[in-house]
Amino acid sequence: MAQEIERKFRVAGEFRGEAVGAERITQGYLCSVPERTVRVRIKGSQGYLTIKGIGNETGVARYEWEQAIPLADAEALLALCEPGVIDKLRHRVPAGGHVFEVDEFFGENAGLVLAEVELSSEDEAFERPAWLGEEVTGDARYYNAVLMKQPFSRW
């Protein structure tokens, strides 16, 4: 059980020229209430099970527990998930001393691109690349568990 400290942004420019790689992510939710989420994810050929608590008042820090699980288990658990699935390509884009994770969404969330940077403390400084748009940290509409139910194409 660790605390996840991250800030989230819309992407407002071309980032692909700076990307060093990408992986396809498919994920669903066994539980997606505001108080807690239980997520099943397939990233490349590896499965993951991730449990997150509620965010703190700024939305920056959130308890997170994650464990790698076999791909076959993740596929079986995805079939148990709530209806709806998130499908995205996660690009790794270095900037300053950090690596931004830039999620390009498909399916019902096509057109949405979000960047996240993980920090070691809430007030850690980081370089803002030119393509970084408005900050949406703590805005529940951008939670993947919410995007599954209220996708970007229906906003």
Add this chain to the structure above:
Amino acid sequence: MAQEIERKFRVAGEFRGEAVGAERITQGYLCSVPERTVRVRIKGSQGYLTIKGIGNETGVARYEWEQAIPLADAEALLALCEPGVIDKLRHRVPAGGHVFEVDEFFGENAGLVLAEVELSSEDEAFERPAWLGEEVTGDARYYNAVLMKQPFSRW
């Protein structure tokens, strides 16, 4: 991911003379809807995370995925669970070729004693010890996830 095949009964007599051991179990639920449950359990000094799907039409077979997790993780995840906790002593009681798990509940479920036997197929025969009461397999009131919300003392 395996299929769990088990039958559940009320206990209507004295079983303790035949018990070979017992362990305290504390558990909570991250998710407890009819379609799926995500359970955090502490059994003795070991943590477990267990995900179950919906039961089949007879209520005997249910998909189940379980993984052992560190005790400290289980304690932290219990704090994220829905309100209410199940506290019980699980006795192991052999009978014929099977070992019944007899759960003696405490707290708001005090007075309730349930026995479960795990089978390798739905029609596998098993010996019925004298203390075994009425079968309650598939009766949702006896699901631990339901007992947490509608405890026996309030029936």
